[in-house]
Amino acid sequence: MQVSFFINGESKSVEVADENTPLLWVVRDILDLKGTKFGCGKAACGACTLHVDGEAIRSCSYAVKFAKGKQITTIEGLGNEENPHPVQQAWIEEVVPQCGYCQPGFMMATAALLDKIPNPTDEDIDKNIINVCRCATYYRMRKAIHRAAELKTEANPITEIENS
Amino acid sequence: MKKTHSYFVVSFLVVGMLFATTPYFSKNEYTTIDKVVLDSIQAKDAFNTMMKVISHDRCVNCHPSDNRPKQGDQGNQHHFDIARGGANTGFEATKCTTCHQSENNVYSGVPGAANWSLAPKTMAWQGLTNKEIAKAMLDRTKNGNRSHKDLIHHLTEDKLVLWAFNPGVNQDGVQRTKPTVSEEEYKAAVKEWFEKGAIIPEDK
Ligand code: FES
Ligand code: FES
Numbered sequence: 001m002q003v004s005f006f007i008n009g010e011s012k013s014v015e016v017a018d019e020n021t022p023l024l025w026v027v028r029d030i031l032d033l034k035g036t037k038f039g040c041g042k043a044a045c046g047a048c049t050l051h052v053d054g055e056a057i058r059s060c061s062y063a064v065k066f067a068k069g070k071q072i073t074t075i076e077g078l079g080n081e082e083n084p085h086p087v088q089q090a091w092i093e094e095v096v097p098q099c100g101y102c103q104p105g106f107m108m109a110t111a112a113l114l115d116k117i118p119n120p121t122d123e124d125i126d127k128n129i130i131n132v133c134r135c136a137t138y139y140r141m142r143k144a145i146h147r148a149a150e151l152k153t154e155a156n157p158i159t160e161i162e163n164s
Numbered sequence: 165m166k167k168t169h170s171y172f173v174v175s176f177l178v179v180g181m182l183f184a185t186t187p188y189f190s191k192n193e194y195t196t197i198d199k200v201v202l203d204s205i206q207a208k209d210a211f212n213t214m215m216k217v218i219s220h221d222r223c224v225n226c227h228p229s230d231n232r233p234k235q236g237d238q239g240n241q242h243h244f245d246i247a248r249g250g251a252n253t254g255f256e257a258t259k260c261t262t263c264h265q266s267e268n269n270v271y272s273g274v275p276g277a278a279n280w281s282l283a284p285k286t287m288a289w290q291g292l293t294n295k296e297i298a299k300a301m302l303d304r305t306k307n308g309n310r311s312h313k314d315l316i317h318h319l320t321e322d323k324l325v326l327w328a329f330n331p332g333v334n335q336d337g338v339q340r341t342k343p344t345v346s347e348e349e350y351k352a353a354v355k356e357w358f359e360k361g362a363i364i365p366e367d368k
Binding site for chain 2: 058066
């Protein structure tokens with residue numbers, strides 16, 4: 001079965017034997033985008049979080065057939081070294097990662113959160129950022145999430161005023 | 165031989181006379197059950213069949229009395245502290261559909277169906293008796309202003325409701341438990357109960 005979608009702004013078409021193949025496998029093994037991680041494979045840890053049409057999705061539990069015609073963003077498409085997304089910038093500033101394995105998933109979940117709630121409270125963070133970090137970097141992540149909100153607001157003040 | 169034969173004939177005659185004269189078998193003595201009574205008996209059966217599904221632990225998992233979805237056969241709290249959120253679909257960025265799609269996922273064991281969500285708080289069934297559940301279900305102030313016709317449609321056509329009969333495998337690849345009655349029996353029971361007036365049977 002052929003499935004076509006847009007990923008990080010590029011149009012891609014992949015051939016899969018099983019239309020229920022997890023999107024994560026397609027992203028990592030066919031498209032060679034290794035930033036998105038496999039943790040549990042059961043939608044429990046969040047390491048595989050990416051965006052589909054702007055919504056955070058756990059791609060280990062998302063059949064590729066559902067991605068047909070949609071816009072997918074992975075950590076590689078969020079930003080890059082020259083032009084980091086505010087979340088990536090904040091993560092660097094706060095030196096969040098330890099082993100780093102879970103971090104792309106957290107950053108994608110955070111980016112989705114800031115799109116919905118530009119200035120999240122600690123409670124908003126507790127409710128929405130429920131990924132798992134075995135290195136327990138949660139404390140630094142919380143700081144980085146608040147910092148990312150600041151950076152995003154600084155970068156986009158007009159949107160903020162419109163939203164407030 | 166001849167003697168044996170006549171014994172049989174006599175025995176038949178005696179038994180026949182007994183049947184003919186015993187009042188128990190007299191047609192005049194049959195009790196005719198009033199249609200209203202008969203309907204109520206059948207409606208009660210239909211109600212009980214329908215409620216075996218509606219009050220099944222798996223169905224109640226999405227009708228919690230608090231704001232936390234339940235999971236499994238024991239109604240355990242849903243993992244990860246996920247909760248109802250403002251629209252019964254989880255929180256702003258992490259919602260039901262972050263993990264649950266419109267179909268069961270055979271790779272991860274994550275269940276899915278169209279419109280995956282919690283039932284509204286007014287439809288909290290956890291801890292209620294069958295009668296209380298039925299009462300709430302018929303109450304238009306609680307059921308989303310659904311008429312009987314709407315309720316029949318919801319109960320027999322809604323993909324999330326019917327997921328009960330196709331719950332898929334769990335994270336260990338083990339088939340989830342299904343209600344004790346079949347989908348066909350359940351649908352027929354729902355229709356019959358409503359056709360007969362949707363009467364909630366009194367306790368005897
Ligand atoms: S790998 Fe998808 S949630 Fe853990
Ligand atoms: S940084 Fe190691 S698992 Fe999160």
